[in-house]
Amino acid sequence: MAKAKKGAQARGNYSNLHQLLILKLEALYDVERELVKVLPKLAKNATSDELREAFEMHLEETEIHVERLEEAMDLLDVEPRAEKVEGIRGIAEDGSWVIKNIRDDAARDAALIAAAQYAEHFEIAGYGSAREWARLMGHTEVEELLSKTLEEEEAANEKLTELAEGGINERANADQEQEEAEVM
Numbered sequence: 793m794a795k796a797k798k799g800a801q802a803r804g805n806y807s808n809l810h811q812l813l814i815l816k817l818e819a820l821y822d823v824e825r826e827l828v829k830v831l832p833k834l835a836k837n838a839t840s841d842e843l844r845e846a847f848e849m850h851l852e853e854t855e856i857h858v859e860r861l862e863e864a865m866d867l868l869d870v871e872p873r874a875e876k877v878e879g880i881r882g883i884a885e886d887g888s889w890v891i892k893n894i895r896d897d898a899a900r901d902a903a904l905i906a907a908a909q910y911a912e913h914f915e916i917a918g919y920g921s922a923r924e925w926a927r928l929m930g931h932t933e934v935e936e937l938l939s940k941t942l943e944e945e946e947a948a949n950e951k952l953t954e955l956a957e958g959g960i961n962e963r964a965n966a967d968q969e970q971e972e973a974e975v976m
């Protein structure tokens with residue numbers, strides 16, 4: 793019997809969970825590599841030092857997420873390959889729109905957080921499914937790699953919430969009230 797085709801060679805056969813896991817890793821690989829390009833732009837356009845540092849720290853983690861996915865694909869015996877995900881490109885466009893259109897510094901910071909949290913939630917959903925599939929099929933090492941990344945995505949998301957609720961949203965609101973007072 794011919795050896796079962798794997799990874800990219802098995803395109804078109806997504807009828808089993810193993811193939812779906814590989815496809816999900818390939819999609820996450822695309823997502824993470826896009827975010828390696830997006831995060832420096834978010835950092836560059838953040839006004840709050842804390843927010844800029846949070847984006848820079850998550851960029852370093854994201855570079856590691858790319859490597860972990862390569863490792864996971866290697867463990868599953870497939871060549872690292874990216875499956876293009878339109879969703880993350882839409883989210884990246886949202887970030888670009890914010891940078892281009894929001895003039896007030898505090899409002900832009902609040903909107904950058906909102907845009908970045910779309911990305912985090914997107915990733916958390918993807919990693920959650922992939923990790924569960926890996927666990928179910930007994931790919932323990934892959935499951936562990938995905939768990940580590942998932943935890944970092946969740947921590948990054950919480951950090952963004954903390955920054956939003958810890959002053960950035962209030963500053964945006966205060967700027968708005970000041971503007972309204974000036975108009976009157």
Ligand SMILES: [Fe+2]
Pocket residue numbers: 824827853854857915945
């Ligand atoms: Fe990530």
